[in-house]
Amino acid sequence: MTSKNLYYDIIEKLRNEILGGKLTFSSLLPPEKEFAKSLNVSRPTIAKVYDALQNEGLVKKRAGFGTSIIYNKNKKPFTFGLLLPGSGESEIFGIINDQFLILEKEKDFNCFWDGTIANKADIRQDIILKICQSYVERKVDGVFFTPLERTRKSIYLNESVCKIFDSANIPLLLIDRDIYFFPKRSKYDIVSIDNFHAGYIMTKNLIDNGCNNIHFFYRKDSANSVNIRLLGCRNACFDTGIPFNSENIIVGEPSDLDLVRKIKIIPKKTGILCANDSTAAVLMSSMNKLGIIVSLEILIAGFDDMKYGKNLQVPLTTYRQPIIDIVRISYDIMLSRILNPNQTAANINLIGKLISRESTIFKS
Secondary structure: OOHHHHHHHHHHHHHHHHHOOOOOOOOEOOOHHHHHHHHOOOHHHHHHHHHHHHHOOOEEEEOOOEEEEOOOOOOOOOEEEEEOHHHHOOHHHHHHHHHHHHHHHHHOOEEEEOOOOOOOHHHHHHHHHHHHHHHHHOOOOEEEEOOOOOOOOHHHHHHHHHHHHHHOOOOEEEEOOOOOOOOOOOOOEEEEEOHHHHHHHHHHHHHHOOOOEEEEEEOOOOOHHHHHHHHHHHHHHHHOOOOOOHHHEEEOOOOOHHHHHOOOOOOOOEEEEEOOHHHHHHHHHHHHHOOOOEOOOEEEEOOOOOHHHHHOOOOOEEEEOOHHHHHHHHHHHHHHHHHOOOOOOOEEEEOOEEEOOHHHOOOO
């Protein structure tokens, strides 16, 4: 029998003994050198076997301790906490939550979700730390966290959340954005869309459809992902020779008619890229109240492809996030982090899709 076949035979034997309960949860496998000698194989072969079982989530190797069984036949392997504070403000985080619940059944893990679904950021921030403590008390194996935004205390609160889980040695994976503004970078794994690319192609779409007066509109204290979308917008203007400066950056509430009235609009030449669909939808309503017709005088686009976008009076052009991929990759990276806690932080930037609708097409 070849050494390759022997390698697979050893893996299969150990796997069956673990899954069948013969090798029980928390018990130790023999040291690599000792086990190799008993089977008359090389130590590197056993090291590869243990590595393969670790990648399957059945064992965990710890330097100076050994290789222990982490699979428990009578208990789901892992329990995770979902901390998605934006779910009360944008339906995209509710969709992310739903995808985790679907994946929970497929991958057979437990998932806690304590919502934080209040519409106002100030209310959410009052309860988010209590939820963190509850996850620590439940001894979750990891937490998927979308950092808080839309409050002046966001950085402080996000750091506080991270410290709670760091102190409890609970891995944290960030979804959608970092806790810091670019270029500062936290130590945590992050899974998101490529916000720079998204901002660039959405702006280029406005330009290609006849706009040479571009604005970027976002609400105060928005997440750092919005700033990166702004950088993409600015770069697209630069590459096409279109002026873009501080006057083209609008910060405030899209329902503020006085603010909206001040936006410089050149009919048939103006495009406004909004930080997300909710901002775009409210801005379209404000423009309508001011007698400014979207798709006739100006073009507007957003991000996230929310369900209501296609049902607005003027259907909204948007950027669709690959939610299923975001959730599945987040899960895979979390497992990798649990098994290899000292690995380098991952930064996964996924590509979404531009969904073109009437809001970025001028009517003749």
